[in-house]
Amino acid sequence: xxxxxxxxxxxxxxxxxxxxxxxxxxxxxxxxxxxxxxxxxxxxxxxxxxxxxxxxxxxxxxxxxxxxxxxxxxxxxxxxxxxxxxxxxxxxxxxxxxxxxxxxxxxxxxxxxxxxxxxxxxxxxxxxxxxxxxxxxxxxxxxxxxxxxxxxxxxxxxxxxxxxxxxxxxxxxxxxxxxxxxxxxxxxxxxxxxxxxxxxxxxxxxxxxxxxxxxxxxxxxxxxxxxxxxxxxxxxxxx
Numbered sequence: 001x002x003x004x005x006x007x008x009x010x011x012x013x014x015x016x017x018x019x020x021x022x023x024x025x026x027x028x029x030x031x032x033x034x035x036x037x038x039x040x041x042x043x044x045x046x047x048x049x050x051x052x053x054x055x056x057x058x059x060x061x062x063x064x065x066x067x068x069x070x071x072x073x074x075x076x077x078x079x080x081x082x083x084x085x086x087x088x089x090x091x092x093x094x095x096x097x098x099x100x101x102x103x104x105x106x107x108x109x110x111x112x113x114x115x116x117x118x119x120x121x122x123x124x125x126x127x128x129x130x131x132x133x134x135x136x137x138x139x140x141x142x143x144x145x146x147x148x149x150x151x152x153x154x155x156x157x158x159x160x161x162x163x164x165x166x167x168x169x170x171x172x173x174x175x176x177x178x179x180x181x182x183x184x185x186x187x188x189x190x191x192x193x194x195x196x197x198x199x200x201x202x203x204x205x206x207x208x209x210x211x212x213x214x215x216x217x218x219x220x221x222x223x224x225x226x227x228x229x230x231x232x233x234x235x236x237x238x239x
Contacts, residue, residue: 011044011046011050012046012050012051012053012054012057013054014044015040015044015046015050015051015054015055016054016055016057016058018044019034019054019055019058019064020058020063023058023063023064023074028074029074030074030075030076030077031073031074031076032073032074033071033072033073034064034071034072034073034074036071037051037052037055037072040055055072059072062075063075086168086171086172086177086180086210086212088168088169088172089102089135089142089143089166089168089169090102090135090166090168090169092142093135093136093137093142096137098137098138098142099137099138099139100135100136100137101135101136101139102133102134102135102136102166103133103134103136104131104132104133104162104163105131105132105133105134105196106130106131106132107129107130107131107132107162108129108130108131109127109128109129109130110127110128110130111124111125111126111127111128112124112125112126112127112128112130112148116128116148116221119181119209119211119221120148120150120211120218120221121218122150122217122218126150128148128149128150128151129148129149129150129151129157130147130148130149131146131147131149131162131167132144132145132146132147132196133145133147133162133166133167134196135166135168140198140227141196141197141198141227142226142227142230143224143225143226143227143230144193144196144197144224144225144226145167145168145222145223145224145225146222146223146225147167147220147221147222147223148220148221148222149167149219149220150217150218150219150220152216152217153175153213153214153216153217153218153219154171154174154175154219154220155174155175156174160174167220171219171220175214175219176214177212177213177214177219178213178214178215179212179213180210180211180212180213181210181211181212182208182209182210182211183208183209183210184206184207184208184209185207185209186204186205186206186207187204187205187207187225188201188202188203188204188205189201189202189203189204189205189225193205193225197225197227198227199227199228203228204228205225205226205227205228206225206226206230207223207224207225207226208222208223208224208226209221209222209223209224210222210224
């Protein structure tokens with residue numbers, strides 16, 4: 001029987017560990033350019049793609065600075081970066097022991113307003129897909145999302161049936177993102193928020209604003225409003 005604690009680490013993990021050691025022990029100093037991927041592949045007797053994977057993980061961690069045509073350097077004043085995965089709401093609801101359902105309240109193509117355009121870094125008036133949807137747990141509102149989708153950056157969007165599969169889950173499974181911005185705030189419920197979340201106008205709500213980008217541009221910007229009493233928790237493994 002194999003014990004997970006005694007498994008031999010993958011080649012990429014071994015390379016990542018050794019490169020991190022060289023950085024931590026200052027064999028490679030801040031700002032110094034490290035050997036090219038091809039040279040490291042020879043040194044570690046590994047495929048170049050394996051080396052790339054290991055270096056990218058360290059770049060995501062904030063220890064390396066990777067730039068096209070400029071090579072890879074040890075980051076100056078490296079900052080450990082937090083990473084997060086976008087949760088699938090259906091799974092959150094089901095893990096809480098509730099039956100999941102969702103409803104699309106509205107969906108149409110319309111010019112993006114100035115505040116959303118500024119958030120995404122695009123011109124005001126650019127036509128995007130605007131949709132509002134409710135997620136339910138045991139028939140009670142679990143969260144309300146007000147989402148803007150950029151069809152130029154989302155391949156296959158025209159074939160997506162958001163009446164059958166909610167936009168949150170479809171995007172997580174079909175549209176990888178390279179960068180994300182996220183913020184939480186407390187907002188008083190508007191008339192629309194109160195009606196859809198079945199609460200009182202002016203009730204304090206926890207609100208999440210999240211925007212994502214890929215190599216084609218902004219993917220989506222979404223405002224997620226939670227009903228009173230909702231608790232958000234996060235976890236991050238330190239590597």
